[in-house]
Structures are given as structure tokens and as C-alpha cells.
Amino acid sequence: MTLFDELAAEVEGFRARGRSLGPPATAEASQWLHLEARLLDDRRLLDWLDLCTEDVVYWIPADHDGGDPRKEVSVVLDDRCRLEDRVHWILSGKSHAQQPPSRTIRQVTNIEVWSDDEASGVAAGDRLTRSTQVVHELRDAEPRQLVAIVEHVWRPGTDGWRIRRKRIHLLDSDRHRWNATFVI
Amino acid sequence: MNDRRKLVVTPVPPPDLSTLFEGRRVHRLAYTDHSVFRLEMDNIFGGTWVFLAHESQLPEPNDYLTVPIGGRSVIVTHGVDGNYHALLNRCMHRGVELCTTTTGNAKRFTCAYHGWTYANDGRCVGVPFPGPYGSDFRREEFNLGAMARIDVCEGLVFGSFNPDVLPLHEHLGAAADVLRAWRMRAPGGRIEARANARRIAISGNWKLCWDNAADGYHAAFVHESLVSMTNERHGDGKSLSHFDNDPDKLPMVSHDFGRGHQFLDQRPSIADDRWAHARPVPGRDELVAALHRDHSAENVKRWLDLVPGAAMNISIFPNLFISGNLIATCEPIAPGRTHMTEYATTYPAVPDEVNQLRLRFAEDFVNFGEPDDIEMWERTQRGLEIGEIEWLEVSRGAGLPADQLRDGNGVATIPISWETPLRGYLTEWQKLLAR
Numbered sequence: 001m002t003l004f005d006e007l008a009a010e011v012e013g014f015r016a017r018g019r020s021l022g023p024p025a026t027a028e029a030s031q032w033l034h035l036e037a038r039l040l041d042d043r044r045l046l047d048w049l050d051l052c053t054e055d056v057v058y059w060i061p062a063d064h065d066g067g068d069p070r071k072e073v074s075v076v077l078d079d080r081c082r083l084e085d086r087v088h089w090i091l092s093g094k095s096h097a098q099q100p101p102s103r104t105i106r107q108v109t110n111i112e113v114w115s116d117d118e119a120s121g122v123a124a125g126d127r128l129t130r131s132t133q134v135v136h137e138l139r140d141a142e143p144r145q146l147v148a149i150v151e152h153v154w155r156p157g158t159d160g161w162r163i164r165r166k167r168i169h170l171l172d173s174d175r176h177r178w179n180a181t182f183v184i
Numbered sequence: 185m186n187d188r189r190k191l192v193v194t195p196v197p198p199p200d201l202s203t204l205f206e207g208r209r210v211h212r213l214a215y216t217d218h219s220v221f222r223l224e225m226d227n228i229f230g231g232t233w234v235f236l237a238h239e240s241q242l243p244e245p246n247d248y249l250t251v252p253i254g255g256r257s258v259i260v261t262h263g264v265d266g267n268y269h270a271l272l273n274r275c276m277h278r279g280v281e282l283c284t285t286t287t288g289n290a291k292r293f294t295c296a297y298h299g300w301t302y303a304n305d306g307r308c309v310g311v312p313f314p315g316p317y318g319s320d321f322r323r324e325e326f327n328l329g330a331m332a333r334i335d336v337c338e339g340l341v342f343g344s345f346n347p348d349v350l351p352l353h354e355h356l357g358a359a360a361d362v363l364r365a366w367r368m369r370a371p372g373g374r375i376e377a378r379a380n381a382r383r384i385a386i387s388g389n390w391k392l393c394w395d396n397a398a399d400g401y402h403a404a405f406v407h408e409s410l411v412s413m414t415n416e417r418h419g420d421g422k423s424l425s426h427f428d429n430d431p432d433k434l435p436m437v438s439h440d441f442g443r444g445h446q447f448l449d450q451r452p453s454i455a456d457d458r459w460a461h462a463r464p465v466p467g468r469d470e471l472v473a474a475l476h477r478d479h480s481a482e483n484v485k486r487w488l489d490l491v492p493g494a495a496m497n498i499s500i501f502p503n504l505f506i507s508g509n510l511i512a513t514c515e516p517i518a519p520g521r522t523h524m525t526e527y528a529t530t531y532p533a534v535p536d537e538v539n540q541l542r543l544r545f546a547e548d549f550v551n552f553g554e555p556d557d558i559e560m561w562e563r564t565q566r567g568l569e570i571g572e573i574e575w576l577e578v579s580r581g582a583g584l585p586a587d588q589l590r591d592g593n594g595v596a597t598i599p600i601s602w603e604t605p606l607r608g609y610l611t612e613w614q615k616l617l618a619r
Contacts, residue, residue, distance in 0.1 A: 002474070003467050004540055057466075062380050070536070072380035073528035073546045079466035082548075085417060089552055094409035096563075097555035141387075176385040176523040179558040 003079070004069040007057060010165065011066035014130065014151050020112035029113035029129045032154060032161045037106045037133075040183055045087040048183070052163045053155055058083050060168045060184065067173075075173065086183065095181065102182035106135040108150075126164065127154040133168075135184055146184060147171040201617050205610045208579035212568040214610075215389040220617075221519040228502050228616045229254020233333075233342045233355050235504035235513055236260045236270055238377035238527065240339065246289045246304060252515045252523070253343075253503075258331070259283050259293070260341065261304040268336070270343040271306045272329035282328075306330045338363040339375060340504065340511075358593040359445040362498055366506060369494050371533040377511050379528040379543055382550055384558065386524060389568075390502075390516040392561035393524065394609050397499040398438045398446035400600025401580065403427035406560055410552045414463055423463050424553065426453040431601035438605055440596040444501025444612035446605040451495045458495075459488035465544035471537040479535065487538045490531065491545050501609050509546040520565050526550065578603045578610070 001009075020026065039048040052058075060075040061067030069077055078086060090098050110132040116125065128151070135146045153165035168184050170177070198219035204211040214220060237249050242262040249260045250273060257273035259282070275282050275295040282293045282302070292309065294301040301310030306328040314321055332347035337360055342352055353360055367373050386392075396402065404411075407424050414423040426434070435452035455461050475484045493508030505512040515523040528546045530539040568576075581587045581602030590596055598604045 002470050002540075062382060067380070069543070070540055071543075073382060073543050075382065075547075076551060077466055077544065077547055081464055082466055085413060085463075085552065088417060089409055089413045092409055092413060094412055095556055096406065096409070097559040099559075174380075174383070176383040176525070178385050178387070179555050179562070181555045 003057070007059065007165075007167075008068045008070060010153070011068075011167070014128065014167075015066075017112075017114055017128070017130075020114055020130075025113050025115075025127075026111055029127060029154070030108075030111050033108050033111060033129060033131055033152070036163070037108050041104050041106055043101065045091060045183060049084065049087055052080070052083065054080055056080050056083060056163055056165070058086075058166050058183075060170060061173055064169075064174050066167075066169065075170070076168075090182065097179055097181040100139055102180075103138045104135055104182055106133055108133050125156060127156060127161065128152070129154065133184075137180065137182060144178060144180075146177075146180065148184065201614070205614045207607065208582050209575040209577055210606075210610055212571075212574055212576065214613075215391060215565065215568050216519050218519055221516070223617055224613075225254040225516065227619050228613065229256075229516070230345045231349075231616050231619055232346065232502065233335075233344045233349055233352055234502065235500060236268075236334075236341045236343045238339055238375070238511055238529075239336060239341060240376035240378050241287070241527075242268075244289065246291050247287075248283070248290060248304065249287050250283055250285070251513075254516060257281060257283075258343075259304075260343075263305045264291075265305070267305075268334045268341055268343075269305050270331035270334055271302075271304075274329065275300055276308060276326040276328060277311075300326070302328050338367040340500075355443060356445065356500065357441050357443065358439075358595045359441045359447065359498065359500060362439075362441075362447050362449075362496065363500075363506075366494055366496050366498060369490070370531040371490075374532050376530050376532050377527040379530050379539075379546075381528065382510075382526040382547075384524045384526070384554075386522045386558055386561055387520060388522060388558075388561035388565040389519055390514045390522040391609075391613070392564055393505065393514045393522065394444075394499065394501070395564075395578075395606055396557055396561065397497060397505055398440075398448040398600075398605035399603075400427065400431045400434075400436070400438060400448060401603075402557075402560070404429075404431065406556045407553050409556055410549075413552065418463060421455075422461050426450065432599040434600060436600055437597050438600045438602065440598070440605045440608035442590075442594045442608065442612075444609040446497075446499045446501075446608065448497040448600060448605075449495075450497070454495050457489070458492045459485070462492040462545065463548055465491075465541055465548060467540060467544060471541055475535060475537050487534050488541070490534065491538060491541045493545070493549075499605075501612055508549050509542050510550070578606045582607065 058078040062075050089095055108131050112130045114128045131150050133148050133150045136143050149169040151167040154161040155164050199213045204214045234253055237260045241249050245262055245264045247262045251258050259271045259273050261269045263269055273282050277300045280295050280297045282295055292301050292303055299312040303309050308323045308326040311323050331343035331345050333344040335342055335352035404427050411424050436450045439447040498506040503513050509529050510526040512524055512526040528543055581604050586598045587604050596604055
């Protein structure tokens with residue numbers, strides 16, 4: 001299985017989920033989701049990269065149904081290398097599209113968490129979260145909002161959880177959207 | 185209290201179109217004025233050939249695609265007779281938008297309001313309970329509005345509302361040869377555009393895409409973020425580094441084909457070893473390894489050099505832009521608002537792994553280059569809202585020998601930084617507006 005085979009299988013796996021785990025697991029997941037949101041809103045992108053694994057994939061499909069990276073172009077599909085490019089590009093101060101830099105405030109709600117199983121296609125021990133996010137961005141005009149279902153695959157380790165996958169299903173994934181260049 | 189009945193609106197006279205472009209400068213109202221915009225939608229998007237679709241997007245009989253063309257919704261259909269039709273998406277009865285899906289397969293379109301039905305060649309084939317319309321009612325008088333002309337060049341479907349346009353091949357002129365070279369880069373000359381699209385909303389006029397399309401002057405400034413990030417992370421000699429010199433002394437050139445069509449040909453400045461000079465894309469290691477498992481080293485090298493774009497930026501006035509691995513269209517929404525739809529392309533005659541890499545490459549420049557272009561267009565639009573300063577200067581290279589010289593096909597060949605292609609499309613723009 002290639003990376004893109006895995007990504008396509010994971011989209012299917014998330015769809016088949018049943019009831020999420022109970023309150024203690026949800027509380028733990030919320031802590032990591034809120035930490036991630038804070039790092040991104042504070043523009044601590046290098047710290048956010050530290051929260052990601054070496055095999056992380058940051059993916060924003062261009063299709064409402066989740067998309068198949070083997071057959072479709074994406075809005076964003078970054079492996080670790082391209083994600084580091086992105087953070088470097090944003091923080092360099094040389095990108096006009098990030099001058100002035102985006103200010104963001106994100107709201108993370110409707111958090112559900114599962115542990116992995118056979119059907120999910122993810123590795124043993126991983127945690128899956130699904131949250132609803134509204135990201136407010138302000139640059140040079142009025143505040144604008146991105147609304148999304150965000151699916152994470154987390155890898156718990158000795159020093160906490162790390163992000164293996166972050167898949168962002170934008171409400172308007174298949175529609176024309178403004179020049180948004182921050183990390184969602 | 186105001187008496188609403190006494191309010192008087194003083195109409196603002198529309199600008200004199202013949203003075204908006206003066207050869208070396210263009211007036212800001214060309215980008216900001218609503219009456220100019222209205223006329224552009226009627227006389228340009230309604231008056232010349234426009235790009236509609238790639239043939240691969242509607243390969244089977246009865247396939248259709250709805251596309252916005254200068255503010256109109258147009259249903260492009262593939263008829264059972266093999267012909268394409270471009271139908272106005274509006275019921276002839278009371279004006280309801282007929283088709284609300286962007287793509288599909290249908291022999292007929294039935295209006296949801298009163299059931300009027302049309303074949304996919306536009307014929308009105310059903311009017312429920314027609315009796316009360318009277319005995320002289322003829323439903324064939326209610327066929328859908330349709331483009332007068334449809335033609336195909338190198339897999340690209342064009343249409344025109346104007347029955348008197350030049351034949352498509354004459355209209356494209358020498359640009360048709362370049363479109364052929366672009367298609368023939370694909371093994372077997374086969375390109376598909378069925379791999380979804382990137383869609384961007386721009387707070388700027390549609391012509392700002394044109395001002396940028398064959399402009400090699402901006403690259404070193406606007407894309408410094410991409411070039412320096414790439415150099416710092418992946419070493420020199422990749423991505424747009426071939427723009428990083430005096431733009432008038434580079435091997436690559438621009439062409440002005442006439443009738444607004446333009447071509448920035450980067451091929452002379454790009455090494456043959458395209459893959460080695462491309463920015464790294466996700467999935468490369470395992471997909472390249474998989475290719476090497478199943479195919480000869482020679483074939484793999486040949487295919488990998490097809491992963492980065494064709495290095496041919498071909499722009500066909502008014503709404504087609506070919507660049508990288510994308511076929512893009514601009515869709516004007518308002519004077520200061522434009523949508524771009526960028527269809528990703530694949531090559532059906534190469535292994536799947538190569539196309540997966542092509543898709544990843546298609547995501548590259550649009551994430552790290554194009555955002556800075558769009559930022560410039562939006563800043564331009566804001567600058568042009570200032571009424572005190574009226575003109576944009578587009579005179580770079582004007583009157584110099586290469587600017588004046590045309591070959592036997594009417595093509596000018598100029599350094600990439602010259603504004604000859606801008607003056608070329610603006611000349612066509614002005615001609616069409618005065619039609």
C-alpha cells in the first residue's frame with residue numbers, strides 16, 4: 001500500500017465509525033486538539049511542527065466526498081517535507097500573501113474520539129478524532145471564516161500525542177474560496 | 185423627514201471606451217467600472233470564441249458539464265450524434281435555471297417548475313398540457329438558446345455566441361501550433377482533465393490574470409518567497425530559479441500571437457532533466473521505487489520528466505490559461521471579483537504512479553507561487569479604486585524593434601519582461617468592445 005492508498009482507505013474508515021469513546025478519552029483528546037489550536041492561533045508553527053510525526057500528512061481535499069489523492073488534485077496535500085516548506089514559506093516574511101500575516105482564532109467543538117481497529121486502516125495504538133472547527137481569519141479586509149470537519153489521527157507516545165494525519169473537510173471544499181494561505 | 189418621492193438619481197455617463205487604452209497606457213476604469221464590465225460580458229464573452237471544456241470532461245454521449253461564461257450558465261453537452269452543444273441554462277418558459285448540477289449524464293433536461301423538457305441538443309421536446317396556449321403554439325419555437333458556433337482544437341472545446349466569428353483555427357492562428365505541441369508532450373497526444381480542480385475566488389478584475397499571464401518581469405520579485413524557500417531547503421537550481429536574473433537576457437521568450445493570445449515559453453531556460461530540477465513532491469520515493477520495480481530505467485526517466493509542467497504558459501483570450509499541469513479558466517463575477525477554476529490534467533498513456541506524481545506537482549506552484557500572484561492582483565484592484573490617478577503604464581518594450589516585428593504568421597517574439605503581450609490583448613479587448 002502506498003501513502004495515497006492509505007489516505008484513501010482512511011477516508012472510508014472514518015465514515016464507518018460508530019459511537020465514540022466516553023468522557024475520559026474525549027477529555028484527553030480535547031486537551032491535544034486545544035493545544036494544537038492554540039499553537040496555530042499564536043503562530044507558533046515550529047512548535048506545531050514538533051507536534052507532528054515524521055510521517056505526518058496535512059490534507060485538504062478539493063472534493064466534498066473526501067477525495068482520492070490517487071485520482072484527484074487537492075487543495076493541500078503535504079507530507080512532512082512539503083509541510084516544512086509551507087511553514088518556512090509562511091514564516092519567511094517574504095510571501096506577500098502573508099504580509100500582513102493572517103491573524104486567526106479557531107473554535108473547536110463536537111469532539112469525538114475513537115481508538116483504532118481493523119476497519120480503520122490505521123496503525124495499532126492510534127487515536128482518531130473528529131471535530132468541528134470554525135477558523136476566523138483577519139488580514140487586510142474583514143474577518144472571514146473557514147468551516148470544516150477536521151479528522152486527526154494521533155499517535156500517543158511517551159511524551160504525549162503526535163499528529164500523524166490532519167484531514168480538513170471544508171464546507172466549501174469544492175467551491176471557489178479566497179486566497180487563504182495560513183495553516184488551517 | 186426625507187420625502188422618498190423627491191429623490192433624484194443623477195446618472196453617471198459611461199466612460200468613452202475608445203480612450204480607455206491608448207497603446208502605452210490603460211485607464212483604471214477598464215478594471216473598476218460596471219458599465220465597462222457589462223459590455224465586456226456582452227461583447228467579449230458573448231462576442232468571441234470562449235473556452236468551454238476539455239473533451240475528456242464529457243467523453244460519453246449524453247455527458248454534460250455546466251460552466252459559467254461571462255455571467256451566463258452554459259450547459260455543454262455531448263450529443264448522441266457526437267456533436268457538442270452549448271446551451272443557455274434557462275428554461276424558455278419562465279426563465280428558471282434548468283440544470284443545477286455541474287456534471288452528469290442526461291438525454292433530457294426537465295424544468296422543475298412546470299415540466300418543460302428539452303433534449304440535450306436544445307430542442308424543446310415537451311410542454312405539459314399545452315392546450316391553453318392555443319392552437320398556433322409551436323414548441324419548436326421554444327428551443328433552448330444555444331451558442332452559434334462550437335469547435336474543438338487539440339481536445340479543447342470552444343464556443344461562440346457570435347455566428348460571425350472567424351473560424352476557430354484562424355482565430356487561434358499560430359497559437360494552435362503551440363497548443364498542439366502542448367498536447368503532443370503527452371504520450372500518444374492524450375491528455376485528460378478529469379482529476380478535479382482547484383477553485384479560487386479573487387478580489388480583482390479578470391484582466392489582472394491577463395496582465396500577469398505572459399509577464400516575466402514580476403517573477404523574481406513576486407515569487408522570491410518560493411525561490412528563496414526552495415533554495416534554502418532544497419538547494420539551488422530548482423523551481424523558478426531560471427527567472428532569477430535580468431529578465432531581458434534569459435534564453436526563454438514570450439510571444440504575442442495576435443487576437444489577444446499569448447505564450448510565455450520557459451522551455452529554452454529549463455534543463456532537459458526536468459524531474460531532477462523539480463521541487464520534491466509527496467509520495468515520490470515509494471512511487472518512483474514502484475516504477476523502477478516494473479519498468480526499465482529508461483522509461484522511468486522519460487516518464488518522470490513528464491511530472492513537472494510543460495513549461496509552456498499558453499493563454500487564449502479571453503478565458504483559457506494553460507500552465508504547469510493545469511488547464512485554467514477565469515470567470516468574471518463583477519469588476520472587482522473573479523473566479524479561477526484550475527483543472528488538473530493527467531496522461532492516460534503513462535503508469536498510474538506518474539499521474540499521481542503529476543497531481544502532487546499540480547498542487548505545488550498553486551500553493552507557494554500563485555498565492556503571491558493573487559495578492560498582487562488584489563492589491564492592484566485596491567490601488568485602482570483611487571480615482572485621482574487614472575492610468576496604468578504598459579509601455580515596456582513599446583516601439584523597440586522586436587516589439588514591432590511580426591513573423592509570417594503575425595507572431596511577435598520578445599524578451600519575457602516586455603509588456604507587448606499586454607498591449608496585444610488590450611488591443612483585442614478594445615476592438616471587441618467597440619464591436
